[in-house]
Amino acid sequence: MALWSGRFTEDVSEFTQRFGASLPVDKQLYAQDIAGSKAHARMLGARGVISQDDVSAIVAGLDRIQARIEAGEFPFDINDEDIHMSIEKALIADIGEAGARLHTGRSRNDQVVTDTRLFAKQRCIDLMHANLELRHALVDAAKQNADVILPGYTHMQHAQPVFLSHHLLAYAHMFARDFKRLESARAAADVCPLGSAALAGTTYPLDRRMTAEELGFGGVTANSLDAVSDRDFLLDLSYAASVSCIHLSRLAEELVLWSTSEFGFITMSDAYSTGSSIMPQKKNPDFAELIRGKSGRVVGDLVALLVTLKSLPLAYNKDLQEDKEGAIDAARTLEDCYTCMTGMISTMRVNADAMRAQVNKGYLAATDVADYLAKKGLPFRRAHEIVGHLVLLCDRRGCGLEDLSLDDFKAESDLFEADITGQLDAESIADARTTEGGTGRSAIAQQMALVEKALGEDEASL
Ligand code: ARG
Numbered sequence: 001m002a003l004w005s006g007r008f009t010e011d012v013s014e015f016t017q018r019f020g021a022s023l024p025v026d027k028q029l030y031a032q033d034i035a036g037s038k039a040h041a042r043m044l045g046a047r048g049v050i051s052q053d054d055v056s057a058i059v060a061g062l063d064r065i066q067a068r069i070e071a072g073e074f075p076f077d078i079n080d081e082d083i084h085m086s087i088e089k090a091l092i093a094d095i096g097e098a099g100a101r102l103h104t105g106r107s108r109n110d111q112v113v114t115d116t117r118l119f120a121k122q123r124c125i126d127l128m129h130a131n132l133e134l135r136h137a138l139v140d141a142a143k144q145n146a147d148v149i150l151p152g153y154t155h156m157q158h159a160q161p162v163f164l165s166h167h168l169l170a171y172a173h174m175f176a177r178d179f180k181r182l183e184s185a186r187a188a189a190d191v192c193p194l195g196s197a198a199l200a201g202t203t204y205p206l207d208r209r210m211t212a213e214e215l216g217f218g219g220v221t222a223n224s225l226d227a228v229s230d231r232d233f234l235l236d237l238s239y240a241a242s243v244s245c246i247h248l249s250r251l252a253e254e255l256v257l258w259s260t261s262e263f264g265f266i267t268m269s270d271a272y273s274t275g276s277s278i279m280p281q282k283k284n285p286d287f288a289e290l291i292r293g294k295s296g297r298v299v300g301d302l303v304a305l306l307v308t309l310k311s312l313p314l315a316y317n318k319d320l321q322e323d324k325e326g327a328i329d330a331a332r333t334l335e336d337c338y339t340c341m342t343g344m345i346s347t348m349r350v351n352a353d354a355m356r357a358q359v360n361k362g363y364l365a366a367t368d369v370a371d372y373l374a375k376k377g378l379p380f381r382r383a384h385e386i387v388g389h390l391v392l393l394c395d396r397r398g399c400g401l402e403d404l405s406l407d408d409f410k411a412e413s414d415l416f417e418a419d420i421t422g423q424l425d426a427e428s429i430a431d432a433r434t435t436e437g438g439t440g441r442s443a444i445a446q447q448m449a450l451v452e453k454a455l456g457e458d459e460a461s462l
Contacts, residue, residue, distance in 0.1 A: 003085055003092075017079060022321045026083040027076060028328060030069050032118040033083050033111070034062045037091075039214040040106055040194060047205050050101045057098040061091045082321075083115075084108050105204035109228040109316040110196040116324060117189045118215060120237050123331040124186035128462055130338035131179045131244070135172050135455055137345040142168040142448065146441070149426050150265065150355035151364060158362025161426035162439040164350065169444070172451050174247040179458050181240035189233035192217035196224035199315035225315045231305065234327040238302040241330040245295035248337050252292040255344065259285045264354040269347035272340070288344060291337045298333050301326035356426075363391050365401045365424040368432070372423070376415045386412045 005011075012020070038059050045055035065087055068074040080086040085108075091099035142165035152162035192212035195202065201224045208220045221227035258265035268285050276282035304326045308319055366387050373383035389412055394401055402424040409416035423429075434440040437447065 002079075002081065003089060017081075020081060020318075021078065022082045022324070023076060023078070023080055023086060025325045025328065026112070026115075027069075027086070029115045029119050029324075030083055030087065031066065032115040033087055034066050035118065035215060036111060036114045036194065036211075037087070037102060038062055039211045041102055042214065043207050043211045044101075044104055044204075046210060047207055049104055049204050049206075050098075054098040054101050057095045058091065058102050061095040061099060062087070064094065065090050082108070082112070084111050105197060105202040105206050106194065107196075107198035107228075109198050110193045110224075112320075113228060113230070114192060114194045114215070116231075116327075117191070117193070117217075117233060120189040120233055120327065120331075121186050121216075123328075123335075124182045124189065124237060124240075125462065127241070127331060127335055127338070128179055128182050128186075128458070130335050130342075131175055131182065132455065132459055132462075134338050134342045134345070135175050135179075135451075137342045138168050138172040138175070139448070139451060139455065141345050141348075141350075142166075142172070145350050145352070146444075147427075148350060148352045148355060149359055149430060151358050151362060152439070158358070158364055160367060160433075160439075161359050161364050161430045163430055163441065163444060164352075164355065165448070166439040166444055168345075169447055169451055171247065171251050174250075175244065176451070176454050176458070178240060178244035178247060181243060182237075183461070185233065185236035185240045187218075188236045190218040191221050192219070193221045193224075193227035193230075196221060196227040199225055199228055228316045229312065229314055229320065231309055231320065231323045234323055235302070235305055235309070238298075238305055238327055238330045241334040242295075242299045242302045244334055245298040245337060248334075248341055249292045249295035251341065252288040255288040255348070256285050256292070259288075263358075264351055265358075266351060267349040268344065269349070271347060272344045287340050291340055294333050294337055298330045301330040301333075359426045360400060360402075363394065363401055364426060365429055366391055368423065368429050369401060369420070372420060373413060373415050378413070378415060 002008075011017075041050070041055050041058040041062075044050045045052050050058075065074065074086075074090070076086060077089075080089060088099070088103060091102065093099075145164045145168070148164040149161050150164055150167065151158040152160050152167070192208065192215060194211045194215075195206045195208035212220045221230070255266065255268070257263055259268050268283070268288070270283075272285070272287045273283045274286040276284065305323060308322050312319055369390065370380065370383040370387045373386060374380040378386075390401060390404065390409070393408065394404065397403075402421070404421075406416065406418055406421060409420055431440045431442070434443050436443060
């Protein structure tokens with residue numbers, strides 16, 4: 001029979017026992033549960049609700065249980081509904097009466113959400129560390145490839161030349177924003193609900209701030225009904241994980257594309273590729289594909305939790321037991337994806353020549369030729385049209401803008417002078433984009449300083 005079975009005369013069926021249990025998932029929270037129970041016991045002792053002897057017995061008993069769990073010797077029993085029941089039952093079996101006093105002034109409703117908040121805080125920190133690793137890898141790759149140029153795309157068509165470092169740093173910025181989202185999810189989890197009891201608080205003279213402080217929380221929740229049913233902090237974590245997975249999926253997609261023989265922009269390291277069981281020549285970017293695919297389940301975890309919380313009346317409802325599995329999965333998946341992407345970025349080979357070869361296709365200098373005319377006083381719309389004619393001419397001849405003669409240019413506009421032919425190489429075009437945030441190398445150097453400053457600040461914040 002369960003620890004709450006006093007008013008029951010029959011056991012639940014084997015099926016409902018299994019259906020109602022959360023132990024297979026929440027046993028991952030054993031350390032948080034034990035820390036929460038130790039803090040609660042010490043506070044009960046400090047307030048004279050239980051004796052100091054009981055406190056010592058409880059703390060020692062909980063330490064023994066933790067050691068047994070960590071040694072793989074704890075007999076998890078499927079008949080226990082959850083980790084809280086498992087541990088409390090084992091404690092009572094070990095130390096008797098004192099163990100049976102632990103749950104004074106506490107409910108599993110405030111206990112479970114305390115454990116979950118502790119867990120979420122730690123996972124946010126783990127994820128922030130993994131996020132920093134990935135940003136470092138992107139910065140390193142950007143520095144190593146500072147002079148590599150490739151076509152920048154819009155609509156997947158060649159648009160204007162950009163430096164690879166600029167392209168890679170775009171992702172560093174996305175992941176820097178994700179760091180902030182994780183940081184704010186951590187802050188959302190950082191309030192202690194213990195003392196809210198089942199839903200209404202308790203008659204015992206608890207010192208909620210003492211427990212909160214011992215557990216490292218920044219504060220205590222202000223409304224017991226909200227406290228036992230609030231899972232916004234898990235939504236925040238799942239949302240932060242989802243956005244970051246979306247960013248990872250965008251990068252993964254580019255790596256998949258770039259490793260095709262059509263692009264050949266990068267060669268993925270063997271360590272991040274797999275072969276085919278039938279086609280001996282194959283080298284597939286499986287892990288980039290997997291990162292792209294895993295974003296789906298993480299977004300699914302977020303949506304599942306949103307829908308679980310929708311329309312839930314106050315206060316605790318058993319629906320809330322469904323909160324942990326998805327959030328735990330989202331955090332683990334994101335952490336693995338960060339680790340995998342960090343490895344892929346730091347081991348991939350950049351094929352600068354293949355990138356450079358594409359820069360020469362697609363009239364990437366067209367905007368600059370139009371700007372040349374506009375800077376000489378021609379309205380930009382007119383300049384745009386003239387360059388359109390030049391592109392048509394190139395199309396017919398099968399050449400690039402840089403292959404046209406001064407006479408070809410002059411046939412379209414008198415404003416063209418000899419200097420036009422010397423300005424159309426990709427590096428000059430890219431370097432001329434010196435606006436803040438632009439692709440010119442001087443602008444990238446400023447941007448790099450900002451990226452590294454943010455990295456340093458984020459690192460110091462942990
Ligand atoms: N296993 C439950 C959960 O994960 C713990 C809280 C249960 N409380 C209750 N009164 N049934 O949410």
